[in-house]
Amino acid sequence: xxxxxxxxxxxxxxxxxxxxxxxxxxxxxxxxxxxxxxxxxxxxxxxxxxxxxxxxxxxxxxxxxxxxxxxxxxxxxxxxxxxxxxxxxxxxxxxxxxxxxxxxxxxxxxxxxxxxxxxxxxxxxxxxxxxxxxxxxxxxxxxxxxxxxxxxxxxxxxxxxxxxxxxxxxxxxxxxxxxxxxxxxxxxxxxxxxxxxxxxxxxxxxxxxxxxxxxxxxxxxxxxxxxxxxxxxxxxxxxxxxxxxxxxxxxxxxxxxxxxxxxxxxxxxxxxxxxxxxxxxxxxxxxxxxxxxxxxxxxxxxxxxxxxxxxxxxxxxxxxxxxxxxxxxxxxxxxxxxxxxxxxxxxxxxxxxxxxxxxxxxxxxxxxxxxxxxxxxxxxxxxxxx
Amino acid sequence: xxxxxxxxxxxxxxxxxxxxxxxxxxxxxxxxxxxxxxxxxxxxxxxxxxxxxxxxxxxxxxxxxxxxxxxxxxxxxxxxxxxxxxxxxxxxxxxxxxxxxxxxxxxxxxxxxxxxxxxxxxxxxxxxxxxxxxxxxxxxxxxxxxxxxxxxxxxxxxxxxxxxxxxxxxxxxxxxxxxxxxxxxxxxxxxxxxxxxxxxxxxxxxxxxxxxxxxxxxxxxxxxxxxxxxxxxxxxxxxxxxxxxxxxxxxxxxxxxxxxxxxxxxxxxxxxxxxxxxxxxxxxxxxxxxxxxxxxxxxxxxxxxxxxxxxxxxxxxxxxxxxxxxxxxxxxxxxxxxxxxxxxxxxxxxxxxxxxxxxxxxxxxxxxxxxxxxxxxxxxxxxxxxxxxxxxxxxxxxxxxxxxxxxxxxxxxxxxxxxxxxxxxxxxxxxxxxxxxxxxxxxxxxxxxxxxxxxxxxxxxxxxxxxxxxxxxxxxx
Numbered sequence: 001x002x003x004x005x006x007x008x009x010x011x012x013x014x015x016x017x018x019x020x021x022x023x024x025x026x027x028x029x030x031x032x033x034x035x036x037x038x039x040x041x042x043x044x045x046x047x048x049x050x051x052x053x054x055x056x057x058x059x060x061x062x063x064x065x066x067x068x069x070x071x072x073x074x075x076x077x078x079x080x081x082x083x084x085x086x087x088x089x090x091x092x093x094x095x096x097x098x099x100x101x102x103x104x105x106x107x108x109x110x111x112x113x114x115x116x117x118x119x120x121x122x123x124x125x126x127x128x129x130x131x132x133x134x135x136x137x138x139x140x141x142x143x144x145x146x147x148x149x150x151x152x153x154x155x156x157x158x159x160x161x162x163x164x165x166x167x168x169x170x171x172x173x174x175x176x177x178x179x180x181x182x183x184x185x186x187x188x189x190x191x192x193x194x195x196x197x198x199x200x201x202x203x204x205x206x207x208x209x210x211x212x213x214x215x216x217x218x219x220x221x222x223x224x225x226x227x228x229x230x231x232x233x234x235x236x237x238x239x240x241x242x243x244x245x246x247x248x249x250x251x252x253x254x255x256x257x258x259x260x261x262x263x264x265x266x267x268x269x270x271x272x273x274x275x276x277x278x279x280x281x282x283x284x285x286x287x288x289x290x291x292x293x294x295x296x297x298x299x300x301x302x303x304x305x306x307x308x309x310x311x312x313x314x315x316x317x318x319x320x321x322x323x324x325x326x327x328x329x330x331x332x333x334x335x336x337x338x339x340x341x342x343x344x345x346x347x348x349x350x351x352x353x354x355x356x357x358x359x360x361x362x363x364x365x366x367x368x369x370x371x372x373x374x375x376x377x378x379x380x381x382x383x384x385x386x
Numbered sequence: 387x388x389x390x391x392x393x394x395x396x397x398x399x400x401x402x403x404x405x406x407x408x409x410x411x412x413x414x415x416x417x418x419x420x421x422x423x424x425x426x427x428x429x430x431x432x433x434x435x436x437x438x439x440x441x442x443x444x445x446x447x448x449x450x451x452x453x454x455x456x457x458x459x460x461x462x463x464x465x466x467x468x469x470x471x472x473x474x475x476x477x478x479x480x481x482x483x484x485x486x487x488x489x490x491x492x493x494x495x496x497x498x499x500x501x502x503x504x505x506x507x508x509x510x511x512x513x514x515x516x517x518x519x520x521x522x523x524x525x526x527x528x529x530x531x532x533x534x535x536x537x538x539x540x541x542x543x544x545x546x547x548x549x550x551x552x553x554x555x556x557x558x559x560x561x562x563x564x565x566x567x568x569x570x571x572x573x574x575x576x577x578x579x580x581x582x583x584x585x586x587x588x589x590x591x592x593x594x595x596x597x598x599x600x601x602x603x604x605x606x607x608x609x610x611x612x613x614x615x616x617x618x619x620x621x622x623x624x625x626x627x628x629x630x631x632x633x634x635x636x637x638x639x640x641x642x643x644x645x646x647x648x649x650x651x652x653x654x655x656x657x658x659x660x661x662x663x664x665x666x667x668x669x670x671x672x673x674x675x676x677x678x679x680x681x682x683x684x685x686x687x688x689x690x691x692x693x694x695x696x697x698x699x700x701x702x703x704x705x706x707x708x709x710x711x712x713x714x715x716x717x718x719x720x721x722x723x724x725x726x727x728x729x730x731x732x733x734x735x736x737x738x739x740x741x742x743x744x745x746x747x748x749x750x751x752x753x754x755x756x757x758x759x760x761x762x763x764x765x766x767x768x769x770x771x772x773x774x775x776x777x778x779x780x781x782x783x784x785x786x787x788x789x790x791x792x793x794x795x796x797x798x799x800x801x802x803x804x805x806x807x808x809x810x811x812x813x814x815x816x817x818x819x820x821x822x823x824x825x826x827x828x829x830x831x832x833x834x835x836x837x838x839x840x841x842x843x844x845x846x847x848x849x850x851x852x853x854x855x856x857x858x859x860x861x862x863x
Contacts, residue, residue, distance in 0.1 A: 341848070345846055347841065347844045
């Protein structure tokens with residue numbers, strides 16, 4: 001009997017389309033090729049509607065010109081999180097599918113940020129990738145820096161503020177930003193895939209960059225730019241025992257590795273960042289590589305990551321200082337191109353992630369979450385009234 | 387169960403039957419054997435498709451005619467016969483029409499064969515025999531359970547360096563196939579190389595009568611087609627019909643095959659990776675770029691390098707070199723000829739794809755000796771991950787379990803990292819063999835070969851070596 005696996009993707013996020021690519025390449029593609037699972041795609045549209053149809057296992061479904069009209073005719077699926085995850089198509093010919101394992105493939109808000117992980121924890125089924133806590137912290141670039149700094153993991157100096165802070169008294173923040181070493185980067189705190197990130201070299205550009213960032217988020221981070229920059233990233237996999245992929249260096253065409261470079265450049269198949277635009281393994285000093293690997297592992301453990309994550313680093317080529325930049329708990333297309341170069345095929349990557357999910361779930365099952373107490377019986381008694 | 391039964395009533399059913407007759411080369415026994423073991427007829431054309439030949443189309447028309455006739459009869463009975471029995475009778479005709487069709491289609495085939503095909507074939511074969519009788523070329527016959535095509539191609543390549551050589555293309559190794567080829571001969575050929583196919587006892591003798599070889603090569607005897615031969619003794623006897631025909635004339639025997647070696651007679655030239663005739667073979671080497679060795683005799687040294695893969699190729703290469711020298715080729719010509727020998731289609735043929743994965747296509751190799759040789763070659767490869775993909779071997783008769791367990795054990799001993807097995811009646815024995823030998827690698831199962839092939843790009847990374855061992859045609863699925 002094949003296990004049923006649900007790949008959940010799309011979502012109300014700026015990275016909705018990237019999520020569709022990740023879900024199909026390599027996740028669904030590998031799951032179907034393995035032939036060991038009954039694969040059910042769960043697609044969350046930009047308006048938040050949930051759909052599930054095995055026709056969506058084919059990426060071509062989403063590339064059709066009449067995709068939106070097809071979707072409008074599609075029957076919405078209901079998801080039940082009560083004691084397991086079930087996909088239900090209500091109606092006269094109602095149908096229910098019991099899901100054994102979930103494979104979240106959502107980037108950004110309402111997915112990668114821990115929202116989906118919370119639902120899956122409630123359902124009580126194994127799910128692939130980082131759990132709720134790591135996902136939530138990693139989604140907030142500021143929170144990530146604060147947690148890492150507390151563990152003496154180097155991060156670049158920064159200033160952060162909310163939309164409300166900015167609207168109340170923007171000049172205070174302008175002053176604080178002025179004290180940073182320029183140029184600076186302005187980033188929305190919760191967005192991935194380099195969306196709405198700007199490098200600001202002079203004061204006149206700052207306000208506009210902040211306004212753009214606030215268009216996408218209610219919390220903004222302004223941090224020092226690392227000059228003589230060597231930007232590298234390191235995908236890591238595992239729960240307790242960690243396996244590192246290759247250190248990858250994006251070969252920037254622009255001043256930083258933006259959304260287009262990551263997902264659209266070069267690769268006609270559009271299956272995520274590709275080798276043409278990155279150097280794998282990165283041609284950096286052995287000592288720097290060692291630092292990246294050490295900080296990578298420490299960051300992964302400090303945030304409580306499990307399954308898979310990708311740690312981004314900024315290296316000052318002159319001072320040889322390494323900073324952790326951010327943590328991505330669902331790397332685009334799982335960075336399978338990098339894993340492949342590290343000797344892990346698409347199918348091996350997916351099956352390993354599934355086994356890690358099951359391993360974590362089994363371990364969580366051993367934790368006691370409820371216990372019998374006398375508190376209800378005593379409620380309303382004299383002491384409680386007092 | 388019901389789904390299987392209903393598949394006989396699918397509109398594709400007549401085409402499936404005709405396709406299988408075609409895939410079985412219109413061998414009625416093979417067709418009936420397939421029919422009796424097949425449960426579901428809904429997806430018969432998996433690996434290949436029905437080819438619209440005149441014979442195939444004629445049979446398809448006949449199949450539909452039979453079907454319409456049966457249904458027409460049922461309707462006729464309903465209309466004309468009185469009494470309640472007519473319903474039962476009509477129902478039974480419709481119910482059994484797929485079975486009646488499956489057997490009924492054989493009758494016109496037999497009629498076509500007896501009235502049209504056989505007389506024409508006899509005429510073609512007789513003409514070919516006459517032509518070969520007067521042809522002055524040296525005729526080399528190759529018989530054996532395995533390795534015939536490889537030997538034919540090696541001989542053709544090497545001898546072509548100094549002689550005008552011709553050999554039938556593809557696997558033309560039957561009376562009719564060879565006779566068709568003989569029609570194309572111009573008469574000025576100096577050497578003709580024939581592969582003598584053996585499917586049933588007496589086949590090789592009949593082919594010898596046609597080809598009239600003056601020299602022979604016996605490449606080996608094993609369990610290939612054992613289901614048809616029933617015993618290895620009968621296989622040996624059939625293959626050695628070539629030696630019987632040649633008598634005192636030169637016969638080369640592959641000494642690496644135990645049965646061939648044991649049955650070699652006095653005067654036969656035995657070849658293996660260590661010797662051929664009076665030549666000794668030294669310094670054998672093989673890797674993904676090819677195979678090299680040195681032949682020495684009375685102080686004469688001949689360094690040879692071929693693009694063929696595996697140490698098991700040294701014997702046939704050395705035999706071809708010796709035959710060539712005996713037929714008057716110079717050392718340089720032999721050296722050049724050997725250097726031009728390349729892996730043949732689907733026989734340990736290496737291909738590197740864009741992702742840097744090296745595939746060794748050995749899908750035409752479906753015999754135990756060939757499999758052992760290839761596993762030995764894989765075992766010699768270092769610094770790479772090795773994948774071994776197989777649906778197992780067919781027609782191994784009573785030896786099926788033992789042979790497949792042996793394959794499993796050989797794979798375990800060679801420490802092949804990944805073994806990909808196609809689910810069928812024989813591959814579970816390979817898994818048993820792997821377990822018995824304490825295999826430490828990973829076994830990956832697929833329901834059919836096409837699914838495995840589709841998954842391979844997702845299973846492999848740069849530098850991996852993937853061996854595709856044997857391929858099952860549809861009649862064995």
